[in-house]
Amino acid sequence: MKQRIYIDTSVFGGYYDKEFAEHTIPLFDRIQNNEFVILFSIITQDELENAPQKVKELVNGLNAENIEYLDTTDETVELATEYIAEKVVGQTSFADCLHIALATINRADFLISWNFKHIVNVQRIRGYNSINIKNGYKQLDIRSPREFRKYEND
Numbered sequence: 001m002k003q004r005i006y007i008d009t010s011v012f013g014g015y016y017d018k019e020f021a022e023h024t025i026p027l028f029d030r031i032q033n034n035e036f037v038i039l040f041s042i043i044t045q046d047e048l049e050n051a052p053q054k055v056k057e058l059v060n061g062l063n064a065e066n067i068e069y070l071d072t073t074d075e076t077v078e079l080a081t082e083y084i085a086e087k088v089v090g091q092t093s094f095a096d097c098l099h100i101a102l103a104t105i106n107r108a109d110f111l112i113s114w115n116f117k118h119i120v121n122v123q124r125i126r127g128y129n130s131i132n133i134k135n136g137y138k139q140l141d142i143r144s145p146r147e148f149r150k151y152e153n154d
Helices: 007-013 023-033 042-050 053-060 074-085 091-106 123-133
Strands: 001-007 037-039 069-070 110-112
Touching: 001 091, 007 042, 007 053, 023 037, 037 042, 037 074, 037 091, 042 091, 042 123, 074 091, 074 123, 091 110, 091 123
Parallel strands: 001 037, 001 110, 037 069
Antiparallel strands: none
């Protein structure tokens, strides 16, 4: 069974960023090889509206058969609001909280991000997951694309 991964906006942009491309491109190679089901949210779609054309083309090039589209629900907003209320992050990070809540509620195997300040951060991950557990959800495994590199020859 394929792993279901939620990719936030930073990963799409990372494909063309010198600092992040080394680890992002191999992830997208695996995605193009149909190794994962991509959880793609309306939040990500909205954030990509003003992205450069090449980033939009990367998104449009994904195999639709391996994409699950996620809508924001009242449950998502409530969970994201609780992350803010419990001070995991500040109010200005509400969109990041929506990503976390969508991945949690939709039982993603992983949320993948390059956002180390608000998402891929040990303190934040502990905060998100303590709230997830308190609300009856499973813990969300949050990683960077670096951790999805295959090392067959090692």
